[in-house]
Amino acid sequence: MSKRDRMLRDLCKSLGKHYIIVTIDLERVIYRDFGNGFHVEISGVHTSKENKRATLYLWHGNSAPACLIVKTVSDVPRGSIGDVAEELLRYSEELIRSGKGDRDTLFQMLHPEMCGRNATARS
Template structure:
């Protein structure tokens, strides 16, 4: 089991694995306006290079936030909680 599969198992709902731009990524639909995409996890590296993207889906699709330099799954989990809270209020 690679980093992505382990993480989606740990985080549970509402996180899923999907393919975006030919890469398997962690995905979370926050609400009708925002979603989160996490890349850099589809590997077995001890210290993956993780990038988190928050996408605005409406009224037009655009990336509204990018976070790089996350090198642990525990920091990633905390970051995802913060982002879900921040964007669920918008």
């Protein structure tokens, strides 16, 4: 096993039992399904460089074209990945509580320029 594979596996294990290693867009990443329609992808950590920072993506939906990136957190130190992932879990729960837990509502929140009166005025 390569050093970068070992480091990825160790990081995944340190995050807890809910995290797995998967391949997304040809990259080995750490993944967690939050079980509420949202999931987190931890990218940029399949490396042997211990100081390499991660990018975390909060996704809604499971497959294209219905999935959306809801939030991106960049430049996350390895030691903070678990905390940032938990913040994203809380954020997803807040979105659901505020009525923004479905794809259409999330799309409108993320891209208001493409929805409603703004979209009609441009046509």
